[in-house]
Amino acid sequence: MSEFVIRKSLEPAYTQLALNGSEGPLADERVRRAVARALDRKELARIVLRPLGLPAEPVGSHLALAGQAAYADNSGALGEQDAAEARALLADAGWVPGGPVTEQKKTEKAAGSKGRKGDSAEDGRPGAGGTYVLGDDDKPAGVGRAPAQDPKDHARKQEQQAGTRPGAFTDEQAARNLDGRQYAGRGGLPGAYAPKGTAAPAGAAAGVLAKDGKPLTLRFVVPSGAGSESLRLVADRIAQMLRRIGVRTDVTKVSDESYFKDHIASGQYDLALYSWPASAFPATDARPIYAKPVPAADGSLSIEQNYTRVGTDQVDQLFDQALSTLNEDEERSLVRKADARIWAAAGSIPLYQRPQLAAARIGLANTGAFGFQTPVYEDMGFLKKGAKPSASPSKSR
Template sequence: MSHVGVGPRALTRSVAFLTAGALAVPVLAGCSSDDPAGAPLAGPDTAAAARARVADGGTLRWAADSVPDTLNVFQSDADATTTRVAQAVLPSLFRLDATGRPVRNPDYLESAEVVGTEPKQVVLYRLNQQAVWSDGREIGAADFAAQWRALSGRESAYWTARNAGYDRIEKIERGKNDLEVKVTFKRPYADWRSLFTPLYPKDVMGTPDAFNDGARRKLAVTAGPFAVQKVDREDDEVVLGRNPRWWGAPPKLSRIELRVVPRGKRIAALTAGKLDLAEIDAETAREVGRAGAPAGTDPLGARGTAPLAGPERGQGRSAADALRSWAVAHGSDEEAAYEETLARAERREALAKAERRRAALRGFEVRKSLEPAYTQLALNGADGPLADERVRRAVARAVDREELAEAVLGPLGLPAEPLGSHLALAGQDAYADGSGALGDPDVKEARALLADAGWVPGGPLEKGTEKKGEEAAGAEEESGQGTTAAESDSPGGDDGTYIVGEDEKNPGGEDAEGSGGDVERADGKSPGDTGSDEKREGEPRGERNKAQGGAPGAYAPKGTAAPAGAAAAPLARKGKPLTLRFVLPSGPGSGTLRTVAGRIGAMLERIGIRTDITKVSDESYFRDHIASGDYDLALYSWPGTAYPATDARPIYAKPVPAADGSLNVEQNYTRVGTDQVDQLFDQALGTLDEKEARALLRKADSRIWAAAGSLPLYQRPQLTAARANLANAGAFGFATPVYEDMGFLKKGAQGGQRSASPSA
């Protein structure tokens, strides 16, 4: 399960992430080498093909996570499928390109520009004269006005999820003719391009009843290349068909079926031929890639990973095993021969089944990119040790973001660059690496910050604290509900952990384990380096160590000091240990988060901070812990956005007391904010000078880094299994899909152009 924020412009960012897709649009020129925005780390991988090479007709069966509860993206229970439907059936005045920048959509707009700033900002939209709703009525000012009134926040009868931007509009008027719409703002609004995408008809927006209920189960009036034909909750699918009144380039596909298939069951659906396109996890991606990859290669192009094994010989059996099996099956011992014959038959069937599975998957390929979303480490500054900025900064300085990015993205063959901004992704206008305001990872500096805050190694603990901690750890281990940072989920395994014997404890009384990285033995070799000990290869590790003078299970001779990077003595202050509660989801799709958390826990141990990892159900993770502030450390994701002044402000706004005495945090779940950051956001939102707005946002990002409430780690991987002859669809990356261009290649047409790297 992903724990991320809402991606579409229409919704408040929350934990239900909605994918903002992209088509293979050329990267905009102008990202010069001295531009801090740079270029996207990975481009779309959609098998881009010219429309002339795509066949007319066909049905695209596309895996979805759910049948949406509403088709109105401006309601709080909208989800990823809501957005996917809206992109295909409703007007988008601006779409995002491959760099995450908004570009005018010519199917709806002839032009859109600021035509006045004094005394007030005025934007003039000139509509495509062919643009009509599916009932034949022209798209016009009445639709704009209805959407503004519904989303302005002035009428509480509308159950809206947000009103950002719409609350700045003063009036909407018809221009010189029906094709012109003039929007006048009360206050300057830099992100005006974010508005009216998607645009709903006045039939949906015109009254509270229509807004609240009219578009939840159906959309009778649309204006996109496709129209909603069916929303079937019994069959778990949404069906889109061609819109006969569409005036743009005709859709290549006849139908798009959004089929609900849980992520854990998508490999089976692909194998059974029930899907053509599906977002998948890394394990599934490897299986799909292996089906068509040459033997002994890694289909994902991973760096620094061992090559995959070659063709199976009897499910991993060697030639000697196969010969021995044949001999037993044909030997004189009838009982043994009978049992071996049955076993050989079972193995043949298993191999045949595996080959059929591979054969079925050879028609698919893995398309990969980076999602327009990033994973962050959240530090709850509301109370406890992390309320002290020095402790937050120490935690942040102890975390090696490069190591975490490499651990997650490197095995997938994706660019493993840590993210340098809270407000934008590499390649977007507002992007600049602001991490210098915090500083590079530095264990010494982190320890100094903690010492300044009064946390000292081996400080006296309150009576009974140690015993209670041991009992709690034991109970968590027994129940499986809680773990430590050095648990088996933590990456590194035996070869990356320093283990001491029973009588080898560090000064703090804890096992010196869990550095998460390679450590040296006393002889200067790494733990996995056998050196002259090759003759001991078959011995258990503990026996080899014991023979070298170490305690069973130790990597180094007894008495060797813990290497640099090993756990430091636990810190304490005023009789209480420095232990942070690290809350994580427990679902099967959260393995990566738990792996990252294990590495972070090991990094924090190096500066004397212990982490108490608590796994909770996916259902309660965000609602009962992140949103309510019941955590110290947590991992979740936010989407990138083309409009950070609007979308990112509630995430980093300083919490303020509400009328009922509670704290209004908006979406700032770390509870860390400053007046200066708020002012910089307001200034960026109110200027129409794009260069000035970028500078203000980058300055705000530096202040966010310095406050150390959250630590951006890496852009999330995006892996998609696509039928090999499917063009213009796959791992979309930043931008909005062009649904009318998706389709299957004509017979004899070469495969579409694929690239997961941005053009220069």
């Protein structure tokens, strides 16, 4: 590579986190906003751009990029990263940490459900049937799991290992005796035990969030191709950020060929990363990307290019007004207002401009990574012997 130089720029396109608002937890705007408020967009931009020596600034607009006349940072309509606010939004939507998770019935499990029956409610024991027990069944596919045991044998084994005296209280018996009077003289402390399924109090450390007996888990699809390492790295970091507020993610790698067609376009995802190019005419080109989906004549949902399925009447009206005006300043103002409403709806979260890298032979001028600049082909060529190339390819002669 000694004969080549890497020319770097920011591509006129940005990578976003898409949130599918058509179904599931993300159909609730409060949950989408919570996910967005949990993200440190500056950190995500640094992960991709700083190693390349490029400015690591997050994108502040869906409809224009820095340097374009219509650009304005409207991310304030959503708010900055705030984990406490994110947890509050989830709690307002009914997702609480430590909440009980209802297990699937045996018939559902036999039909192929991933749910498992934890504490059976059929034996009538207090606290049974309503608690999600984290353990072997939470391991990923392919990881070894302990064989099933008879509950009685398992209890006797625990007593033998712990040296429990005959007649001593088990945790379940302790749960029945909340005032602790039966522990007098047995070495137990009153109030030291709580019934199974007791929810964590407000302010407790983030754990599994649950609502209506279901855990809050989001499907995160990422491409598996060799050129998508940065996307997978960003996805892993996003998963870590969401874990801090109690949101679990199921990251699934899919082939590049099926990534967009079989998952993004068909709506088979909750979270996904993909890019949109910048446009010189955002009022025209961006409208189908953010238009509110409407029912089609055949009963299906017409989404145009809005793969997040999130839209509002107000955004559509602002785009329509921007298209109808002949005043450029008014058009830009309307586009910026539409962008602010798109941020507030939290269907897509712009993260960073894509890096643009090009290898060029040393001495070849005016070619490489152009960014927003338009290539001038008649100016491209080899430098005269002994001439030094300019730092900017566009200024070399």
